[in-house]
Amino acid sequence: MTDGPRIAIDAMGGDIGPATIIAGAAAARRKDKALHFYLFGDESLIAPELARHQSLADAVTVHHTTESIASTEKPSQAIRRARTTSMGMAINAVKDGRADAALSAGNTGALMAIAKLALRTMPGIDRPALAALLPTLGDHDLVMLDLGANTECDAQNLVQFAVMGAAYARTVLEIDQPRVKLLNIGTEELKGTGELKEAAAMLREASYLPMRFDGFTEGDQLSRGEVDVVVTDGFSGNIALKTAEGTARFVTDLLRRAFTSSLRSKAGFALSKPALHMLKVHLDPNNHNGAVFLGLNGLVVKSHGSATPKGFANAIKVAASMVRNDITRKIGDDLDEFRAHAFNGEIGGGENAAKPVHGEGEAA
Amino acid sequence: MTDGPRIAIDAMGGDIGPATIIAGAAAARRKDKALHFYLFGDESLIAPELARHQSLADAVTVHHTTESIASTEKPSQAIRRARTTSMGMAINAVKDGRADAALSAGNTGALMAIAKLALRTMPGIDRPALAALLPTLGDHDLVMLDLGANTECDAQNLVQFAVMGAAYARTVLEIDQPRVKLLNIGTEELKGTGELKEAAAMLREASYLPMRFDGFTEGDQLSRGEVDVVVTDGFSGNIALKTAEGTARFVTDLLRRAFTSSLRSKAGFALSKPALHMLKVHLDPNNHNGAVFLGLNGLVVKSHGSATPKGFANAIKVAASMVRNDITRKIGDDLDEFRAHAFNGEIGGGENAAKPVHGEGEAA
Numbered sequence: 001m002t003d004g005p006r007i008a009i010d011a012m013g014g015d016i017g018p019a020t021i022i023a024g025a026a027a028a029r030r031k032d033k034a035l036h037f038y039l040f041g042d043e044s045l046i047a048p049e050l051a052r053h054q055s056l057a058d059a060v061t062v063h064h065t066t067e068s069i070a071s072t073e074k075p076s077q078a079i080r081r082a083r084t085t086s087m088g089m090a091i092n093a094v095k096d097g098r099a100d101a102a103l104s105a106g107n108t109g110a111l112m113a114i115a116k117l118a119l120r121t122m123p124g125i126d127r128p129a130l131a132a133l134l135p136t137l138g139d140h141d142l143v144m145l146d147l148g149a150n151t152e153c154d155a156q157n158l159v160q161f162a163v164m165g166a167a168y169a170r171t172v173l174e175i176d177q178p179r180v181k182l183l184n185i186g187t188e189e190l191k192g193t194g195e196l197k198e199a200a201a202m203l204r205e206a207s208y209l210p211m212r213f214d215g216f217t218e219g220d221q222l223s224r225g226e227v228d229v230v231v232t233d234g235f236s237g238n239i240a241l242k243t244a245e246g247t248a249r250f251v252t253d254l255l256r257r258a259f260t261s262s263l264r265s266k267a268g269f270a271l272s273k274p275a276l277h278m279l280k281v282h283l284d285p286n287n288h289n290g291a292v293f294l295g296l297n298g299l300v301v302k303s304h305g306s307a308t309p310k311g312f313a314n315a316i317k318v319a320a321s322m323v324r325n326d327i328t329r330k331i332g333d334d335l336d337e338f339r340a341h342a343f344n345g346e347i348g349g350g351e352n353a354a355k356p357v358h359g360e361g362e363a364a
Numbered sequence: 365m366t367d368g369p370r371i372a373i374d375a376m377g378g379d380i381g382p383a384t385i386i387a388g389a390a391a392a393r394r395k396d397k398a399l400h401f402y403l404f405g406d407e408s409l410i411a412p413e414l415a416r417h418q419s420l421a422d423a424v425t426v427h428h429t430t431e432s433i434a435s436t437e438k439p440s441q442a443i444r445r446a447r448t449t450s451m452g453m454a455i456n457a458v459k460d461g462r463a464d465a466a467l468s469a470g471n472t473g474a475l476m477a478i479a480k481l482a483l484r485t486m487p488g489i490d491r492p493a494l495a496a497l498l499p500t501l502g503d504h505d506l507v508m509l510d511l512g513a514n515t516e517c518d519a520q521n522l523v524q525f526a527v528m529g530a531a532y533a534r535t536v537l538e539i540d541q542p543r544v545k546l547l548n549i550g551t552e553e554l555k556g557t558g559e560l561k562e563a564a565a566m567l568r569e570a571s572y573l574p575m576r577f578d579g580f581t582e583g584d585q586l587s588r589g590e591v592d593v594v595v596t597d598g599f600s601g602n603i604a605l606k607t608a609e610g611t612a613r614f615v616t617d618l619l620r621r622a623f624t625s626s627l628r629s630k631a632g633f634a635l636s637k638p639a640l641h642m643l644k645v646h647l648d649p650n651n652h653n654g655a656v657f658l659g660l661n662g663l664v665v666k667s668h669g670s671a672t673p674k675g676f677a678n679a680i681k682v683a684a685s686m687v688r689n690d691i692t693r694k695i696g697d698d699l700d701e702f703r704a705h706a707f708n709g710e711i712g713g714g715e716n717a718a719k720p721v722h723g724e725g726e727a728a
Contacts, residue, residue, distance in 0.1 A: 071552065072552045072554065074554055109555075136614075148549055183603065185515070185598070185603065185606075188436045189436075190436065191473075193515055218610075219602070219606030219608075219609070219610055220609045222607065222610055222611075223610055223611060223614035224610075234549070235549055235556070235600065236599065236600055236603050238549040238583070239549065239582075239583045239596075239607075240583070240603050240604070242549075242584040243584065243604045243611070244583075244610075244611040245583070246582075246584030246585060246587055246608075247607070247608045247611035247612055247615075248614075248615055249587075250499075250500075250501060250612075251612055251647065254643050254646060254647070255643060258639035258640055258642055258643045261639050262639060264636075264639075265638070265639035265640075267635050268631075268633065268635030270632070271629065271631050271635065272622070272623060272633060272636065274626070274628070275622035275623060275628075275629035279618050282618060
């Protein structure tokens with residue numbers, strides 16, 4: 001076993017099944033020889049797949065279980081039987097320090113609930129959020145959260161997501177003062193839900209935070225490269241993410257039709273093929289696969305439930321990069337600093353917020 | 365004056381200003397000689413623009429006012445002074461029967477509030493919804509609502525939107541039994557907000573409705589052409605619509621970059637240009653401009669606030685087509701029929717629902 005990142009993988013999660021997951025792990029291992037995988041799932045399904053991938057020899061430890069969390073299972077039900085399931089066992093490996101990150105393509109709600117119960121949220125954070133990097137026309141990707149972990153969010157949740165998203169951008173995008181905006185249906189102050197208006201007011205006040213809060217943004221501005229962190233509730237975030245994926249596919253499908261509509265355009269397509277291949281690579285959701293739960297005392301990464309082997313390999317790459325960046329500690333350090341500056345030591349006044357620390361000059 | 369559709373236009377609404385609005389009206393009039401416009405706004409700004417467009421001679425009646433609703437104005441404030449504003453006067457022209465439809469590119473929230481107060485909702489409908497046709501890969505467009513009129517919606521609102529959307533699809537898309545789905549963050553029954561689950565349960569029960577309710581759909585399925593009507597709250601609908609617009613522009617911008625990345629791809633682009641032009645026409649939001657408020661006793665159409673003259677002309681075309689289709693009466697007839705079949709005559713148990721009508725055989 002190497003000293004590289006140890007990734008605990010739910011080999012049974014998602015629609016994709018062990019064959020795709022293990023092919024993804026093999027692809028990731030071919031590019032990154034330092035990786036070690038713990039695979040949790042049905043050994044009778046895993047073993048034959050492992051035999052097909054030379055790159056996984058000596059790179060895998062299998063932990064057998066026939067139980068897994070169904071995609072239709074309620075989170076409340078999933079947490080009760082988590083301990084003996086492939087998903088729960090992968091998360092427990094992180095909790096016990098045997099693995100550096102857990103990765104699953106399974107039921108997002110169950111993954112969130114099990115991870116939250118096993119790993120607990122960081123001080124000052126009430127709820128973890130699912131964050132991912134999305135492509136833009138600018139110099140770098142943008143961080144967007146929450147992408148579906150929390151269907152409904154209050155203002156405090158949104159403020160905490162902003163703080164975590166900014167910390168993530170500081171680490172992964174190496175931006176000192178990330179530009180942060182809240183996703184809304186207009187940029188005027190009076191637009192949107194009460195939660196959004198309240199969160200905006202709180203973030204406007206919080207000038208001590210190492211970020212530039214820039215008000216509201218709209219769905220059509222996301223890919224312009226004019227913002228580093230976009231904060232939203234998990235429902236809207238998921239709708240936006242999936243609509244963007246669907247629209248990108250829609251446009252490329254129309255493009256394919258356009259190119260095959262005449263002999264002339266077919267010739268044009270043949271000439272343009274190398275350039276269009278770059279476009280395809282840029283837009284393929286598999287190349288952006290791997291969303292991270294921020295705000296937990298441990299690293300959990302979510303893969304798209306219908307990823308290809310390449311997509312799953314990309315999620316492994318994200319997990320390994322987070323481990324090497326020591327992202328959990330860095331976000332924790334950022335949060336500590338934020339809380340030291342924040343009024344009463346609270347980030348958005350969350351329930352889990354630390355109690356105020358009295359300064360030396362104060363009366364006891 | 366002709367017998368054609370009479371459109372009352374808020375000449376001061378939106379970011380675009382009278383010049384773009386009047387150029388749009390002129391473009392619409394060139395294609396449709398039966399149109400007559402009532403323009404509401406500042407005559408000193410309108411008159412010089414009118415003089416520039418030959419096609420508008422004898423096609424326009426100007427009603428002077430210097431007051432207009434600002435894009436930042438709260439709906440509650442807007443309704444108090446609506447009567448003397450360009451937006452309010454355009455809507456009142458519909459109320460008084462002087463015009464067949466009102467059209468504005470202005471403040472959506474104010475337009476909704478003023479229209480609701482002046483025209484009232486149809487029997488059985490608590491809140492109007494903003495509906496538009498979106499392009500798909502299928503044989504026809506899809507109807508999506510609400511696109512931003514109602515930031516928060518309860519289950520009854522969503523059920524009523526489904527009924528109105530289906531009636532709209534029956535009229536405009538000529539589909540007898542439209543396939544209707546609720547926008548959600550997953551297709552499993554347990555996914556989403558309480559409002560969505562409740563609305564789904566009510567629609568599943570309502571087998572008497574002339575539609576096929578098909579459960580939940582997700583953002584990445586919208587453009588596949590597998591659904592005729594997509595129902596959502598105004599917040600998510602607006603996020604989805606704008607994200608789709610932004611992503612389409614993002615992909616076409618990437619495409620432009622790809623095509624100019626080498627001499628070879630430039631040659632390919634030159635050859636493919638006619639085919640790609642079709643793509644551009646298909647994706648240009650201006651070609652889909654014009655969203656309709658459904659559920660009012662009168663026709664009100666909303667243009668994008670930053671439409672081009674071509675885009676504004678398209679919104680006029682939508683308004684004229686709704687007038688010629690007699691859409692308000694047809695949706696009203698559909699609603700009457702639905703209410704006659706519905707339990708207690710209520711559509712989703714709305715406050716405005718008609719009281720039950722006793723059958724002849726019943727005891728008094």
